[in-house]
Amino acid sequence: MFGGKGGLGKTTFSAAAGYYLAQQGYKVLVFSVDPQASLSDIFQRHIFGQGPVKIMDNLWAQEIDADQRIKAYQDEIRQKIRDMYGFTDLPEEIESYIRAASAEPAMEESAIFDAVVDIVVAGDYDYYIYDLVPLGHALYYLSMATVYDAWIGKITALREQMREYDQVAAHLRRDEGLDEDAILGELLYIKDRIQTSSRILTDRQKTAFFFVLTPEEMIIQDTLKAAELFSRFQVPLSGYLVNRVLPEELKTQEIPEFLKHRLEMQEQYLAKIQQTFGDQIITRVPELERDVTGLTMISRVADYLCK
Numbered sequence: 099m100f101g102g103k104g105g106l107g108k109t110t111f112s113a114a115a116g117y118y119l120a121q122q123g124y125k126v127l128v129f130s131v132d133p134q135a136s137l138s139d140i141f142q143r144h145i146f147g148q149g150p151v152k153i154m155d156n157l158w159a160q161e162i163d164a165d166q167r168i169k170a171y172q173d174e175i176r177q178k179i180r181d182m183y184g185f186t187d188l189p190e191e192i193e194s195y196i197r198a199a200s201a202e203p204a205m206e207e208s209a210i211f212d213a214v215v216d217i218v219v220a221g222d223y224d225y226y227i228y229d230l231v232p233l234g235h236a237l238y239y240l241s242m243a244t245v246y247d248a249w250i251g252k253i254t255a256l257r258e259q260m261r262e263y264d265q266v267a268a269h270l271r272r273d274e275g276l277d278e279d280a281i282l283g284e285l286l287y288i289k290d291r292i293q294t295s296s297r298i299l300t301d302r303q304k305t306a307f308f309f310v311l312t313p314e315e316m317i318i319q320d321t322l323k324a325a326e327l328f329s330r331f332q333v334p335l336s337g338y339l340v341n342r343v344l345p346e347e348l349k350t351q352e353i354p355e356f357l358k359h360r361l362e363m364q365e366q367y368l369a370k371i372q373q374t375f376g377d378q379i380i381t382r383v384p385e386l387e388r389d390v391t392g393l394t395m396i397s398r399v400a401d402y403l404c405k
């Protein structure tokens with residue numbers, strides 16, 4: 099997972115790491131839930147809402163379209179209610195409840211969360227690269243696993259208790275026993291998916307979380323704060339990647355005052371980054387002469403990132 103404040107290079111590094119691993123012969127999926135479709139921009143392909151799109155040998159990219167997911171999610175809920183209660187048509191109260199619930203932001207979050215769980219749990223690839231949305235939002239997603247898990251745990255326990263009473267009642271009535279409890283089955287299925295995915299996301303053997311930062315005062319401060327928050331969610335922090343470092347060799351050339359000043363400031367901030375994050379800094383990637391789009395530029399970043 100690549101995280102960090104907005105616009106520092108998460109998508110760029112996700113694409114570059116994916117490119118590198120694919121070249122090493124691993125089957126890789128780079129994916130994102132970002133409605134801005136940045137993977138489509140960087141790979142210069144139409145990826146948004148298309149499912150996994152093949153970029154080159156061993157490399158696929160996928161962008162989840164939340165709206166599309168919500169519609170699919172609503173249909174799934176309708177179908178489940180029909181199946182569980184044997185309705186042919188949904189009663190109007192239930193239909194209007196589903197419509198109202200879909201307008202809630204939580205519905206979007208949960209549809210996205212569900213899509214991410216689908217991707218990770220399926221296990222179709224050797225490597226999954228999760229290009230995260232900017233920090234605050236990413237934290238929200240990560241915290242959802244914990245919140246959902248607690249919530250589902252409570253409801254499942256209640257349902258299990260009810261089931262015991264039902265069994266006693268059935269026994270007293272000398273019934274043959276109960277039909278399988280479809281709702282309990284569904285709850286246990288959701289619980290298992292959440293636990294499997296959060297186990298993967300917090301497993302140090304399987305998951306690495308990288309913070310992307312740049313040599314600037316505010317960014318250093320914010321990264322530090324965010325790192326503390328992330329550690330509370332047991333996200334396995336694997337290191338810091340410093341992006342957009344102005345090349346040192348500029349100093350030996352004839353350069354304008356403006357650029358000299360920038361280089362001096364950068365030197366201070368790089369020293370501060372060194373002091374703050376020390377041996378957790380994995381690499382520094384230079385500022386390139388143009389923005390990073392297309393495989394040729396991506397491969398250049400990969401050379402710096404994964405050398």
Ligand SMILES: Nc1ncnc2c1ncn2[C@@H]1O[C@H](COP(=O)(O)OP(=O)(O)OP(=O)(O)O)[C@@H](O)[C@H]1O
Pocket residue numbers: 102103104105106107108109110111132136230231232341342343383384385386387388389390391
């Ligand atoms: N080392 C670099 N040299 C030159 N341009 C870069 C470099 N790294 C990133 N960029 C450019 O900076 C811009 C932002 O990068 P990117 O989209 O990867 O950031 P992000 O963290 O994913 O942003 P967001 O928070 O919006 O998702 C892009 O135009 C990208 O091409």
Ligand SMILES: [Mg+2]
Pocket residue numbers: 108109110132136229230
């Ligand atoms: Mg991005």
